[in-house]
Amino acid sequence: MEEVLQQEISQTAPETKAPAVQKQKNSKGVVVSRIAVYAVLILYSLWVLAPFLVIIVTSFTTNAEYGAAEGYIWFPKNPSFEGYQRLFTDDPFMYNGVPSLIRGFFNTMWITLIPLFSMLIQSLLVAYVYARYNFPCKNLLFIITVSLMFIPLGAFGFVGYMFYQNIGWTEGGAAVLPLVIPGLFAGAGTVFFLRPYVEGINKEIIEAAEIDGMGFWRVFFSIIIPLSKPALVAQFIFGFVGGYNNYSGALMYLNDNDALWTLQLSLQQLIAYLSTSEEGDYNFQCATALMSMLPLVALYIGCQKFFIEGISFGGGKE
Amino acid sequence: MEEILTKEATSPQNAAATSVKSGKPKKKKWKPVHWMCFGIALIPIVAFFLFNGMPVVLSFISMFTEMDDNMLDTMRWNSFLNFGTVFGDKSFWKAWGITLWLASAQFVTLAISLVIAVLLEKKTKGAKAMQVLFFIPYICSTVAIAIMWSWIFHGDKLGVLNSVFGSNIKWLYDESHPYRLTWCIYITILWQAPAYGIIMFKAALKNISSTLYEAADLDGANGFQKFRYITLPGIKSVTLFLVLAGITTGLGVFDSVLVLAPVQWTGVAGPENAGLTVNYFIYLRGIADGDMEIAAVASWFLFAVTFAITYPIIKWRNKVSEEG
Numbered sequence: 001m002e003e004v005l006q007q008e009i010s011q012t013a014p015e016t017k018a019p020a021v022q023k024q025k026n027s028k029g030v031v032v033s034r035i036a037v038y039a040v041l042i043l044y045s046l047w048v049l050a051p052f053l054v055i056i057v058t059s060f061t062t063n064a065e066y067g068a069a070e071g072y073i074w075f076p077k078n079p080s081f082e083g084y085q086r087l088f089t090d091d092p093f094m095y096n097g098v099p100s101l102i103r104g105f106f107n108t109m110w111i112t113l114i115p116l117f118s119m120l121i122q123s124l125l126v127a128y129v130y131a132r133y134n135f136p137c138k139n140l141l142f143i144i145t146v147s148l149m150f151i152p153l154g155a156f157g158f159v160g161y162m163f164y165q166n167i168g169w170t171e172g173g174a175a176v177l178p179l180v181i182p183g184l185f186a187g188a189g190t191v192f193f194l195r196p197y198v199e200g201i202n203k204e205i206i207e208a209a210e211i212d213g214m215g216f217w218r219v220f221f222s223i224i225i226p227l228s229k230p231a232l233v234a235q236f237i238f239g240f241v242g243g244y245n246n247y248s249g250a251l252m253y254l255n256d257n258d259a260l261w262t263l264q265l266s267l268q269q270l271i272a273y274l275s276t277s278e279e280g281d282y283n284f285q286c287a288t289a290l291m292s293m294l295p296l297v298a299l300y301i302g303c304q305k306f307f308i309e310g311i312s313f314g315g316g317k318e
Numbered sequence: 319m320e321e322i323l324t325k326e327a328t329s330p331q332n333a334a335a336t337s338v339k340s341g342k343p344k345k346k347k348w349k350p351v352h353w354m355c356f357g358i359a360l361i362p363i364v365a366f367f368l369f370n371g372m373p374v375v376l377s378f379i380s381m382f383t384e385m386d387d388n389m390l391d392t393m394r395w396n397s398f399l400n401f402g403t404v405f406g407d408k409s410f411w412k413a414w415g416i417t418l419w420l421a422s423a424q425f426v427t428l429a430i431s432l433v434i435a436v437l438l439e440k441k442t443k444g445a446k447a448m449q450v451l452f453f454i455p456y457i458c459s460t461v462a463i464a465i466m467w468s469w470i471f472h473g474d475k476l477g478v479l480n481s482v483f484g485s486n487i488k489w490l491y492d493e494s495h496p497y498r499l500t501w502c503i504y505i506t507i508l509w510q511a512p513a514y515g516i517i518m519f520k521a522a523l524k525n526i527s528s529t530l531y532e533a534a535d536l537d538g539a540n541g542f543q544k545f546r547y548i549t550l551p552g553i554k555s556v557t558l559f560l561v562l563a564g565i566t567t568g569l570g571v572f573d574s575v576l577v578l579a580p581v582q583w584t585g586v587a588g589p590e591n592a593g594l595t596v597n598y599f600i601y602l603r604g605i606a607d608g609d610m611e612i613a614a615v616a617s618w619f620l621f622a623v624t625f626a627i628t629y630p631i632i633k634w635r636n637k638v639s640e641e642g
Contacts, residue, residue: 037437051466072481135355148366154570155621158600162388162610163373185365245459247573264461289465312521
């Protein structure tokens with residue numbers, strides 16, 4: 001409490017310079033409202049943290065301890081890595097010695113990253129063309145592109161299956177194609193988002209390069225791409241988080257194909273399997289859930305600035 | 319090289335020409351590079367029609383037909399029977415009820431995110447660290463979140479909630495209180511969804527010039543007046559965007575219900591279908607049962623409802639961003 005009050009004093013000190021008289025009058029009310037602000041924020045922090053704490057604690061609690069427990073164990077007596085070890089040894093969906101969670105991670109990586117890179121570069125190319133050139137039907141094409149963006153396609157997530165089933169993209173290994181191929185191409189929303197950004201690139205740099213004899217493609221690869229990095233990073237993060245966490249798409253196409261299970265699919269299958277086990281295997285379950293989240297959370301903590309900017313920046317496109 | 323320079327030189331006139339008489343620029347000779355640009359600009363449109371347009375058109379046609387194993391060559395007209403099947407299905411309407419119930423969480427989310435974002439902006443100590451924390455739910459997958467919460471809602475004495483309250487309540491599956499499940503799903507949505515809103519609101523609040531507030535202080539405006547006349551107009555556009563995003567995600571709830579209300583052997587999603595959302599209905603009929611015709615009717619209905627609700631908001635938002 002004292003810290004809060006002290007902090008309060010140090011906070012208001014510089015402010016009092018301008019509207020001095022008023023501030024001092026209701027300083028008591030200000031202190032009370034400050035305390036309320038902290039109370040709400042601390043409660044909200046606990047609310048966000050609680051589920052993590054719960055499964056972190058359980059991931060270190062042994063099966064033996066839960067066997068005799070009368071309630072949830074807040075402080076395990078013999079914390080152990082049993083749950084984490086079993087992730088590598090007792091995985092029921094192990095394939096050639098590789099646990100399904102790790103296989104799922106690598107599947108998710110390539111299924112997400114290949115289309116994402118291709119889509120971003122192509123979208124930037126389209127944005128560049130719109131920003132820099134005049135060409136037949138330019139305005140019309142742009143209007144079409146923008147209106148595509150506003151169609152709420154979310155409702156058709158599942159019925160697309162019929163189309164891919166009819167062109168044979170749901171059988172065996174081909175089942176991964178519906179998750180990869182459509183994403184390879186430039187996306188309307190991303191083009192719309194990148195165009196003003198490319199237009200903002202200093203024209204003189206581009207003109208100078210063109211006078212130096214750089215052609216269309218050289219300008220694109222050695223000037224436009226490097227100068228658009230911040231916008232590309234923003235879009236990349238937006239797409240990467242979406243791809244990493246994509247569940248329904250993987251469920252639809254890859255559920256019967258365990259070699260191609262993505263991370264989320266492996267996670268869900270593992271938990272569904274483990275929750276039927278006699279001993280409970282709560283530590284195993286919680287360790288699985290934590291390990292599935294760890295890579296993205298670690299990446300986020302490491303580059304939070306990019307994430308927060310990327311999401312608030314790239315999110316506004318739709 | 320010259321092409322580009324000449325193009326640059328002529329482009330203003332050209333732009334004028336196109337804007338006056340829609341379409342054909344006069345006496346313009348397009349060079350190969352311009353046709354290449356035309357081709358590049360076609361990429362997103364062609365890809366959209368191939369991978370989004372075609373499936374959507376097929377699903378539209380399939381609404382009026384019957385197929386064996388969803389194969390197009392077995393398609394035959396079945397005179398609107400599918401519509402009767404879907405609209406006469408009680409569980410479909412129940413799914414709508416559950417979906418709207420869960421979608422209402424998006425409005426609560428909006429309020430929570432605004433409050434938290436405003437509080438974070440109040441020169442709060444530790445706001446940076448808290449912001450980092452508050453955003454974490456956004457990057458967690460819905461599957462992992464559902465798993466975390468299912469341990470909290472665990473149905474026997476070992477569950478966290480039951481331990482705290484000393485109770486023995488089956489939170490997720492109780493035949494006599496089926497809608498406990500819906501509330502549990504509601505809570506997991508409320509845990510995750512504000513993360514995005516907080517970031518978006520915070521970015522918008524930051525953009526409001528502090529001189530406005532200082533001027534208001536000098537004029538003796540109180541906190542409420544400042545919020546009403548400075549903050550609210552400043553966040554109007556982002557609020558409308560979040561409402562749009564919230565409606566679309568709210569009506570499309572799927573991942574969390576699938577994990578928290580797995581289909582029982584009786585074919586019911588949670589007790590008395592208390593976890594059946596519209597998208598879950600579509601998934602069960604279309605993917606699990608393989609009746610794409612039925613799923614198509616439900617999908618188009620979902621699309622129509624989503625579009626009808628969001629279209630006026632999109633219009634409104636465009637107007638707001640033109641003004642601003």
